[in-house]
Amino acid sequence: LAAPEVLVPPPLAEVNKFLSRMVKALVECCRSFVRWMDGTCIETPPQFVSEDEDPVVFSFFSDLERSPDVARLTLTVTRAIEKTFGRVNKQLDQYRRYDQLWKVDKAQHLSKFEQRNPTTVMFDSRLQSFSKAVQDARAMPHELEVDFMAISVGSLLRDIQEHAKAWVVAITKLMNTMCRQELMDLHELIGEFSANLDRNPDTLDDLKFILNMVAEIGGRSMEM
Structure with a gap:
C-alpha cells in the first residue's frame, strides 16, 4: 500500500484473476494423469483422430471436470476468495480516512484558515488532530493479515506520518507569523502584571489594586 491513493499493488482484480487461474489449474493439471490401458499398467497412448486435430x-481430467464434488469445492474456494477481498477493502478504509492529508492543498487551505482570523484554540485543535494522526499511524502494525492474504502497509504508514508532520509544520509556521506580535505584546503584558502583583499590600488601597489586578488577569484568561 502507498499514497497518494490507498491501493493494493498489484490490484485486487489482478490478484483475483491469478487465483482464479490457479483454481482452474488444479483441475487442469489432471490432464497429466493419463489413464492406463485396460488390464495393464501401461499409459494409453495419444489417439490421433486426424492430422488437422490435436491428439x-x-x-x-474429464472425470474430475464433471464431478459435482469438484464443482462444489471450486465454487466454495471462489466465494471464499471474494469474501476475503471484501474484508481487505473494509480494512483499507482505516487508511483511506487519512487521504485528505495529501489530497488537500495546504497553501489554499491555510489561506482560507488565516482569513477566519483563527484563535489559539482553533490552532490547537488542528495541531492536536494532525499530531494524533502521527501517533495513530506510528502505533499501527506494519503488516495487515486478512485470511490468507498478508498486506504490507509500512510504507503507507510512513507516508501518513510524514504528511501529517508536514501539516503540523505548516500550521505552526502560520501561527508563528500571525501570533508573533501578539505574543510579544502578551509577554510585555505578563511582565506588567507580574510587577503589579509583586507589590506589597501595605494598605487597603494596595490590596484592592492587587485584587482588581487578579480579576483582570482572570478576565483576560477567559478571553484567550
Missing part, C-alpha cells in the same frame, strides 16, 4: 489423450 486425444485419455486422462482423469
